[in-house]
Amino acid sequence: MKTIEGCPGSQMLDFKDHKDTEEPEGKIESQLRQWPIQMHLISPTAPYYQGADVLLTADCVAYALGDFHRDYLTDKSIAVACPKLDTDQEIYLEKIKAWFDDAQINTLTVLIMQVPCCTGLLNLAQEAAQASNRKVPIKYVVVGVQGEILQKEWASA
Amino acid sequence: MEAYLNKGIKQIINQFPEVENILDEYGIGCAPCNVGTCLLKDIIEIHNLNTDEEQKIMTRIAKIFYPGKVIKIPQIKRKRKAELKEISYSPPIKNLVEEHVIIKRWVALIPEVIKNLEVDSEEGRQLILDGVDFIRSYADKYHHAKEEEILFKYFDKDLDILKVMYEDHQQARSHVKAILEALERKDKAAIAKHFNAYGDLLNEHIKKEDEILYPWMDKNLSVTQIGELFSKFKAADEQIGYSSAKYEKFVNRFEDKFKQKELR
Numbered sequence: 001m002k003t004i005e006g007c008p009g010s011q012m013l014d015f016k017d018h019k020d021t022e023e024p025e026g027k028i029e030s031q032l033r034q035w036p037i038q039m040h041l042i043s044p045t046a047p048y049y050q051g052a053d054v055l056l057t058a059d060c061v062a063y064a065l066g067d068f069h070r071d072y073l074t075d076k077s078i079a080v081a082c083p084k085l086d087t088d089q090e091i092y093l094e095k096i097k098a099w100f101d102d103a104q105i106n107t108l109t110v111l112i113m114q115v116p117c118c119t120g121l122l123n124l125a126q127e128a129a130q131a132s133n134r135k136v137p138i139k140y141v142v143v144g145v146q147g148e149i150l151q152k153e154w155a156s157a
Numbered sequence: 158m159e160a161y162l163n164k165g166i167k168q169i170i171n172q173f174p175e176v177e178n179i180l181d182e183y184g185i186g187c188a189p190c191n192v193g194t195c196l197l198k199d200i201i202e203i204h205n206l207n208t209d210e211e212q213k214i215m216t217r218i219a220k221i222f223y224p225g226k227v228i229k230i231p232q233i234k235r236k237r238k239a240e241l242k243e244i245s246y247s248p249p250i251k252n253l254v255e256e257h258v259i260i261k262r263w264v265a266l267i268p269e270v271i272k273n274l275e276v277d278s279e280e281g282r283q284l285i286l287d288g289v290d291f292i293r294s295y296a297d298k299y300h301h302a303k304e305e306e307i308l309f310k311y312f313d314k315d316l317d318i319l320k321v322m323y324e325d326h327q328q329a330r331s332h333v334k335a336i337l338e339a340l341e342r343k344d345k346a347a348i349a350k351h352f353n354a355y356g357d358l359l360n361e362h363i364k365k366e367d368e369i370l371y372p373w374m375d376k377n378l379s380v381t382q383i384g385e386l387f388s389k390f391k392a393a394d395e396q397i398g399y400s401s402a403k404y405e406k407f408v409n410r411f412e413d414k415f416k417q418k419e420l421r
Binding site: 053075105106107109135136137139153154156 | 245246247248249251380381383384385387388391
């Protein structure tokens with residue numbers, strides 16, 4: 001793996017020679033069961049969020065995590081966001097709060113990359129949880145840049 | 158060796174008492190268990206030892222079963238890899254662990270309650286009744302009921318480890334009943350005996366749940382089930398009409414009371 005130093009979030013890394021993977025057989029079905037998915041576009045009270053297990057995923061996660069659909073997206077509702085580049089994130093805060101209070105979601109799983117800027121998405125979820133009236137278990141999963149699971153913990157409720 | 162792996166632990170300890178000491182060394186306290194029908198292989202799996210420790214313990218046990226013979230040690234098939242780290246609970250399970258903290262604080266006061274046992278005065282009798290109310294209303298109706306009515310329902314009721322937990326709950330209820338009967342007879346010795354037995358039972362029971370049962374359950378519950386549990390526990394707490402805070406205050410009051418007595 002060749003590396004060039006810089007901000008961890010935008011540091012160049014090349015691992016094209018590193019992977020030694022087995023190709024899965026057959027067509028892999030998408031587990032996505034809703035549209036839209038971008039945090040600015042979703043309505044937090046859409047029917048597919050009601051009582052659901054919701055994934056709040058940093059944009060890059062689905063590209064890094066090879067088994068994202070099978071291991072995380074199956075049977076879940078989703079929204080994606082980038083805590084580094086997205087603007088007007090106070091809207092996100094209100095939408096996450098609405099998941100807890102209005103959509104009465106069952107759980108929230110926050111999937112973030114290992115880069116420091118991604119922690120902002122988890123902070124946003126925890127801030128919304130503190131401000132909401134209804135508490136819900138929040139899990140977070142930290143994904144490495146080569147798709148490895150670095151951490152998987154329950155954050156709070 | 159396979160035959161022994163599929164035997165109940167009580168049967169093994171009865172036949173080979175030295176096994177008990179080996180299990181103790183690894184913090185696997187099967188000896189005081191009332192049921193003891195857990196299979197040896199399940200005990201090794203559920204305690205989540207790492208591969209080296211598992212091989213060491215199995216080798217030592219095999220030497221007891223087959224002295225002087227070289228035995229091939231089978232590796233216990235695990236659903237998940239052993240992980241050596243601090244226990245991290247899901248939010249609903251963490252709530253139960255926090256309730257345990259309050260129960261353990263009251264159990265720690267039992268020696269003081271016994272020291273101050275008084276069955277003739279109104280104040281003395283009230284102290285005993287307050288203790289019994291804590292056990293019945295908080296430890297049992299508030300806490301054990303959530304386990305029995307909600308949490309345990311997510312698992313096969315015939316699992317040995319669950320049978321042990323149900324049996325512990327029943328025994329705890331028997332001790333409380335015996336305390337009240339002894340109070341009727343003004344039998345101080347019997348009250349002390351059953352309070353002590355209750356304390357010992359609960360300390361052991363809570364340790365089993367915090368260190369073994371709950372982490373195992375957390376690993377086997379899905380994210381969806383964790384969310385459901387959290388909501389069901391909350392609904393149960395609301396329905397019962399009182400909170401942990403009430404009994405935490407109760408324990409605080411008793412701790413202060415006994416501390417002040419000590420200072421006098």
